[in-house]
Amino acid sequence: MAKRWWQPKGKTYKMTNRNKILTILNFLIIVFCNQILAQNAITKEILWTTDWSPNGKYIAIGGNVDTLKIYNSSNLKPYKFLPIKNTITRIKWHPTKNIIALTTQISGDKSSIINLETNEKIELNGISSDGARGIDWNSTGEYIAVGDNNGQILIFNIKGNLISTFNNGNTKTITAIDWHPKKDILITVSDKIRLFDIKGNLLNSIKHRKEEVMILSISWHNSGSFFVTGDYGNEKDKSLLQYWDKNGSLLKSIDISKGEYRNLTWNSKGNSLATASDALRIWDTKGNLISEGYSEDYLWGISWDKRGNRIITSSLEQNIILWNNKAERISAIE
Numbered sequence: 001m002a003k004r005w006w007q008p009k010g011k012t013y014k015m016t017n018r019n020k021i022l023t024i025l026n027f028l029i030i031v032f033c034n035q036i037l038a039q040n041a042i043t044k045e046i047l048w049t050t051d052w053s054p055n056g057k058y059i060a061i062g063g064n065v066d067t068l069k070i071y072n073s074s075n076l077k078p079y080k081f082l083p084i085k086n087t088i089t090r091i092k093w094h095p096t097k098n099i100i101a102l103t104t105q106i107s108g109d110k111s112s113i114i115n116l117e118t119n120e121k122i123e124l125n126g127i128s129s130d131g132a133r134g135i136d137w138n139s140t141g142e143y144i145a146v147g148d149n150n151g152q153i154l155i156f157n158i159k160g161n162l163i164s165t166f167n168n169g170n171t172k173t174i175t176a177i178d179w180h181p182k183k184d185i186l187i188t189v190s191d192k193i194r195l196f197d198i199k200g201n202l203l204n205s206i207k208h209r210k211e212e213v214m215i216l217s218i219s220w221h222n223s224g225s226f227f228v229t230g231d232y233g234n235e236k237d238k239s240l241l242q243y244w245d246k247n248g249s250l251l252k253s254i255d256i257s258k259g260e261y262r263n264l265t266w267n268s269k270g271n272s273l274a275t276a277s278d279a280l281r282i283w284d285t286k287g288n289l290i291s292e293g294y295s296e297d298y299l300w301g302i303s304w305d306k307r308g309n310r311i312i313t314s315s316l317e318q319n320i321i322l323w324n325n326k327a328e329r330i331s332a333i334e
Contacts, residue, residue, distance in 0.1 A: 009203065009287020013061060034213060047314030049263070050301035051091045053098065058116075059312050060100055061301065061320060062088030068102065070116065073305065075314075076322065076333045080116065085109045089133040090302075095141040099158075105131025111161055129277035133176035138184060143198070147174025147188050153220060166200030175304050176263075178218045178227070189215035189229055191250065206248045210236030211237050221285065222270035226251065230275060241275060242286045244292075252287040262300045267308035272325065274311050276302040280327045295319075 044302075047063035058079055063070040064087035070080040086107040093100055104113040109131050110123040132149030142165065146154045151171040155163040168174055174175045179186045185277040191214065193206040208215060208229060217230040226245050235237030239260045243251040259278030266273050272290065273283040276299035279307045282291040301314035310330065311323040320333035 015274065017049050027233060028062050036278070037330040041226070044316075045318055046300060046316050047320065048087065048089055048198060048300050048302050049091045049092060050312050050314045050320075051093045052303045052305050052312065053093050054306060055098070056098055056306045058098075060091045060093065061314050062091045062102060063300075063314065063318070064088075064106070068100070069112070071333060073310075076331060082114065087131075090135045092135050092137055092144075094158075094180065095137055095139065097141065101135055101137065101144050102149075103127075103132040103135045105133065105149060107131060111135065113144070113156075113158070124154070124156055124160055126152075126154055126160075126162050126165060132174070133173045134188065136177050136179050136186070136310075138179040138186075139181055140211075143184070145177050145179065145186050149173045151190070152179070153186075153188060153196065153200070154284070157162070164198075164200060166196070168194060170304055175214065175216050176218045176318075178220055180224050182224045185220050187220070187227060189214075189218045191228060192218075195248070204248045206244070208242060208250075209237075209240060212245070213237060215274075217261050219264050219266055219273070222266055224270075226285075227272060230277070231261040232262050233257075239277065240285075241287070254287055254289075256289070257281070258300050262298070263302045263303055267304045267325070268306055270307050272304075272308065274302050276313055278302055280313060280323055280326050281309065282325070291325075291327035293323055295321075295328065300325070 025210050031315035045065050049062045051060050059071045059073050068082040068084045072079045088102050089105050089107050090103045091261040098116045100114045107330050111127050130149040132146050132148035137144050144156050151168040154165050168188050174188050177188050188194050188198055197205040203315040214232045215229050216232050220227045229242050231240050238255040239257045240253040257277040262276045264275040275281045280293035284290055297313050297315050299313045303312050309325055312323050322330045324330055
């Protein structure tokens with residue numbers, strides 16, 4: 001008789017009905033436990049995203065904590081908490097108004113635009129039922145682009161009316177989207193980097209590395225002359241921070257991070273890039289590391305204040321930390 005995977009080494013014996021039942025039960029218990037562990041990983045309370053208001057007065061925080069949290073930036077005290085079911089994946093403040101756009105997933109609440117003055121909430125219809133992770137206002141705040149979890153790119157106006165929809169090239173999740181700071185051109189990242197005009201015409205498609213590694217973050221430089229991406233990495237390959245010129249030619253590739261680059265953002269002057277990964281890191285326009293701030297857990301959300309003096313981060317373990325522009329910790333929200 002051939003041996004089975006459950007038999008101890010060096011023994012062969014006939015399996016009884018009782019042993020068969022016990023084996024099946026043990027297998028089902030293992031499957032059930034693995035499902036519970038996977039579910040816990042999905043539902044773990046993580047603060048995915050943060051953004052600073054254009055007037056510098058408020059900080060918005062979101063994650064899978066059933067709440068959009070708004071804090072006063074002067075004292076880090078709660079200003080307004082709004083219920084949003086399960087996971088807020090990305091928050092983007094309007095460039096000039098007290099209006100927030102946000103994307104959701106695993107949620108009964110759709111991605112939406114929220115006026116914080118009136119509490120008016122406009123749902124963004126047409127987005128995949130699986131939700132979305134990429135969202136950004138164009139430079140004037142006239143349009144907002146959403147990249148969803150089914151590979152769709154949707155353009156809305158400020159009133160939430162759907163202007164156009166086009167495909168990213170496949171049905172893979174679009175993890176981030178960013179408008180050019182001066183033109184109606186946008187970049188999406190997922191398996192590749194893709195540039196589109198506002199009509200959905202593909203301008204460029206870039207494979208960022210030989211390995212099949214998902215890209216998580218993208219940010220145009222304020223000048224529009226280059227952009228930076230951060231990827232996930234994998235067990236064999238380190239996460240990469242990569243600088244690209246406006247045409248998609250690689251300028252520099254950096255592999256010092258021990259964790260994935262969840263988010264990255266330029267300050268208002270355009271001389272410092274802040275990245276969220278295993279540490280807070282600040283870089284110059286050439287990809288040189290300026291400052292590094294230690295974090296006890298992985299950073300997910302990151303945003304500069306409008307003067308470029310302070311940075312707020314949110315994290316895997318729900319830590320909200322305020323830093324100065326040298327990556328030195330100032331305070332934290334309890």
